[in-house]
Amino acid sequence: MTTQHSVKVVGSADKTVDCGAEQTLLDAFLRSGVYLPNSCNQGTCGTCKVKLCSGTVDQPAVSETVLSADDQASGFVLACQSSPTSDAEIEVPLDAGSGPAHPLxxxxxxxxxxxxxxxxxxxxxxxxxxxxxxxxxxxxxxxxxxxxxxxxxxxxxxxxxxxxxxxxxxxxxxxxxxxxxxxxxxxxxxxxxxxxxxGDFVHGADTDAPMILLAGGTGLAPLKSIALEALDQTPDREIHLYHGVRHRGDLYDVDFWSELRESHPNVHYNPCVSREEWPGRSGYVGDAVVADFDSLRGYVAYLCGPPAMVEAGVKACKRRRMPGRHIHREKYTPAPVAEMTPA
Structure with a gap:
């Protein structure tokens, strides 16, 4: 029989789950429909850090770029990497907020x-x-x-x-x-x-605010989902999509976005090529946004792609006076060699 340990979120009587000895805390909570902050699920972003208040866990070594030495000394662990070895209590950072609670x-x-x-x-x-x-x-x-x-x-x-x-x-x-x-x-x-x-990179409750979507490569995939859901909710939603690639041959779904633009006049499609001359727009998506807008007050942004592209895009949005709380981002990073954890 698989050993089970009870893990409780301090201060939340309804947030106690059973977690297998070889199951991560994050997996156990999400399978129970209890939200914990999460993003990469690879131990590289730090989004899922929680404080271990009592009990013990197994966790592989964590880089100080993810969890600082002070955090580790204070008992913080990564929920996506930690498996309990006893009953435990954890504390979720106050700024974690709430997020999607779809059962894993x-x-x-x-x-x-x-x-x-x-x-x-x-x-x-x-x-x-x-x-x-x-x-x-x-x-x-x-x-x-x-x-x-x-x-x-x-x-x-x-x-x-x-x-x-x-x-x-x-x-x-x-x-x-x-x-x-x-x-x-x-x-x-x-x-x-x-x-x-x-993941926490999701279309939020941002009313009908106009949207800036910045994609690098296949970072276009989640932005396509977000755009289609936004249009399902509000067909006349103003959406500006910038898709950045290195070479013209890397562009894809051009017909889809062109047709969406035709059927929804408030959708604007801007493909950008950075390493090759072509008849369309050349350069980086962040620079294109700065050139197109004097101000982004009242807008929300969703950015997904390589880290450098996302960081440059965030700077571009802030340069045009978009508040940081309105900027949602997801960085694509190379996947480590990892095995599935038994649930």
Whole structure:
């Protein structure tokens, strides 16, 4: 029988869950439908840090760039990396707020279609037997067959079409999930083992504020989900999408966004190419935003892509006087080699 430990959030009588000895705190809480802040689920961002007030946990070594020496000395641990070795109590930082509380699930999917989007990018259409409850912007973990490794891919479809999921996958040279699986042997009809939803990068309750969407590469996927949900709620929502890539051949979903622009006059599509001359807009998405707007007061922004692009985009939004609380971001970073934790 698997050992179970009781883990309680201090000061919250209704936030006590049972956690397996080899199960992470984050996994246990999310499976119970109890929200804990989370983002990368890889131990690299620090979003899920909680304070261990009593009890003990197993946790691999954590970089001081993620948890400072002072934090670690004060008892802070990463919920996505820590498994209890006794009953425990944790304290969630006061500024954590609330977030999506969709129960974490193990999913069995079936590939319906693999569609080429660009020279090194495909769209996976995956069907699931029971619709998935998730918030626009969240992601799933894929289990790479035969390896135990996991990779993370954001849903590109809106929550309203949750029985067939869309993912955008860019080839990584010699990648365990891409070159050696998705771009090599994966075919329609094949099963995919998944887990989720994860992440706090979600479409928020920002009324009908006009939106700035900044995407780098396949960071476009969650922004597509966010844009479609926003338009489901408010068809005349003002949305400015900037999609940044290095080369013209890296652009994808151009027809989709062009058609969306035609059917929704307040949607503005701005593809940007940074390393190649072409008939369209050249340069970086952050610079394009600065050039297009004198002020972004009253706007909200969602940014997703490589860290450098996201950081530059945040600076551009703040330069145009957008408050930091209105800027939502997700950085794509290389996935470490990690194995699934038994639930």
């Amino acid at each position: 699930r193990d999913l069995q999917g079936t590939v319906h279609e693999i569609r080429e989007l660009a020279h090194d990018t495909v769209a996976l259409s995956v069907g699931i037997d029971e619709p998935l409850s998730f918030s626009a912007g969240q992601y799933l973990e894929f289990v790479v067959p035969g390896s135990g490794q996991i990779r993370q891919y954001s849903m590109a479809n809106p929550p309203s079409s949750a029985d067939r999921l869309e993912f955008h996958v860019r080839r990584v040279p010699d990648g365990a999930a891409t070159d050696r699986w998705i771009f090599d042997t994966l075919e329609p009809g094949d099963p995919i083992e998944m887990r989720g939803p994860w």
